[in-house]
Amino acid sequence: MARYRGPVEKLERRLNADLGLKGERRLNGKSALEKRPFAPGQHGARRGKLSEYGLQLQEKQKAKILYGLSEKQFRKYFKEAARREGNTGANLITLIEQRLDNVVYRMGFATTRANARQFVTHGHILVDGKKVDIPSCIVDAGQKIEVKEKSKTNPQIVRSLELTNQTGMVDWVDVDKDKVFGIFTRIPTREEVVIPVEERLVIELYSK
Numbered sequence: 001m002a003r004y005r006g007p008v009e010k011l012e013r014r015l016n017a018d019l020g021l022k023g024e025r026r027l028n029g030k031s032a033l034e035k036r037p038f039a040p041g042q043h044g045a046r047r048g049k050l051s052e053y054g055l056q057l058q059e060k061q062k063a064k065i066l067y068g069l070s071e072k073q074f075r076k077y078f079k080e081a082a083r084r085e086g087n088t089g090a091n092l093i094t095l096i097e098q099r100l101d102n103v104v105y106r107m108g109f110a111t112t113r114a115n116a117r118q119f120v121t122h123g124h125i126l127v128d129g130k131k132v133d134i135p136s137c138i139v140d141a142g143q144k145i146e147v148k149e150k151s152k153t154n155p156q157i158v159r160s161l162e163l164t165n166q167t168g169m170v171d172w173v174d175v176d177k178d179k180v181f182g183i184f185t186r187i188p189t190r191e192e193v194v195i196p197v198e199e200r201l202v203i204e205l206y207s208k
Helices: 008-015 052-067 071-083 088-097 100-106 113-121 155-167 199-206
Strands: 125-127 144-147 173-176 181-184
Touching (some): 008 052, 052 071, 052 088, 071 088, 088 199, 100 113, 100 125, 113 155
Antiparallel strands (some): 173 181
8 A cells, every 4th residue: 555645634634633743833733633623624524423343443544644554564563463462452552662763753853753764764763873774673672773973963853852842752762862862771561652542443443
């Protein structure tokens, strides 16, 4: 499936959820979801009641769009989460949280996951001192994620780190803003990951 390249704020309005797709614009209260909190289109203000299947599908769409995943990628993570011991839904979310592009975002080196993915693919990110340009690379606890020397003054990265003074940092990363590197200290618990997704409904959808 081709990656969606249309106006991303329409997706947030359609799903009625803040998926963090616009970065600083969202922080400044200028997102389309805040200005027009209803679905796009002529009849968008009249949201119909969703069926059980519709609710399940909506939650899957939220998760896929939030993390920037294709259906094939998302299904692969579901299969791996189901294979592991413990709660499948929790496993799914914490596994995706270990993606390199997501970790770069969580460390504040990018304002959105899309920007983080771009930084990775363009070779701006080092993992334990080695360039890694695969956004789906899984980061293990204790690994060092660093912006390469020539990219540390990139205006987008500098501005993103400045914005962490507003947004704060998650508890499972330890970041040195001056040296522009961070340690992925541990895998977070599901309770720590604050996202507008009910993964229980996603699991129900895939388990049919």
